[in-house]
Amino acid sequence: MLGGARSGKSAHAEGLLTEATVTYVATASRYPDDPDWDARIALHVARRPSTWHTVEASAPPDLPALLTATSYDDPPILVDDLSTWLVGVLDAADAWEGNGADAIDRHVDELVRSVATCRTRLVLVTAEVGLGIIPSTRSGRLFRDHLGALNARVAEVCDEVTLLVAGIPLKLR
Numbered sequence: 001m002l003g004g005a006r007s008g009k010s011a012h013a014e015g016l017l018t019e020a021t022v023t024y025v026a027t028a029s030r031y032p033d034d035p036d037w038d039a040r041i042a043l044h045v046a047r048r049p050s051t052w053h054t055v056e057a058s059a060p061p062d063l064p065a066l067l068t069a070t071s072y073d074d075p076p077i078l079v080d081d082l083s084t085w086l087v088g089v090l091d092a093a094d095a096w097e098g099n100g101a102d103a104i105d106r107h108v109d110e111l112v113r114s115v116a117t118c119r120t121r122l123v124l125v126t127a128e129v130g131l132g133i134i135p136s137t138r139s140g141r142l143f144r145d146h147l148g149a150l151n152a153r154v155a156e157v158c159d160e161v162t163l164l165v166a167g168i169p170l171k172l173r
Contacts, residue, residue, distance in 0.1 A: 003164030
């Protein structure tokens with residue numbers, strides 16, 4: 001599930017899962033002294049059914065390990081979202097300062113493998129940031145480029161790919 005900011009991608013992804021039990025993997029890091037970010041997270045939490053189990057997997061290695069450990073009998077997994085997971089990878093690699101290219105590649109490779117081999121139903125949410133202008137900052141370009149490459153690689157191993165534009169789902173595959 002790809003989409004721009006406020007496109008409705010998370011709510012649409014949640015609506016795809018009608019099972020009573022779902023594992024919701026929240027990849028966003030919490031930042032002290034950022035009440036706006038906390039409020040955004042609270043909105044996502046309030047929207048989820050109480051029967052859903054939330055796993056916070058903001059550290060880079062956690063998400064691939066969680067997906068790799070699945071079995072066919074596990075409840076479906078919703079990962080929201082790959083772009084915030086990637087921010088954690090970039091942070092851990094100190095990529096904002098021009099470091100960690102090999103570490104980033106290793107984490108992305110591991111994630112793509114875990115998505116391809118996940119044994120339960122998996123719904124992924126990710127931002128689409130490649131449709132706008134070229135960011136004016138190095139960090140913005142770094143993030144956009146890495147996320148575009150990550151999205152393309154993950155899409156290669158997914159059975160279905162949907163883009164949300166203005167709240168309208170467009171099936172790409």
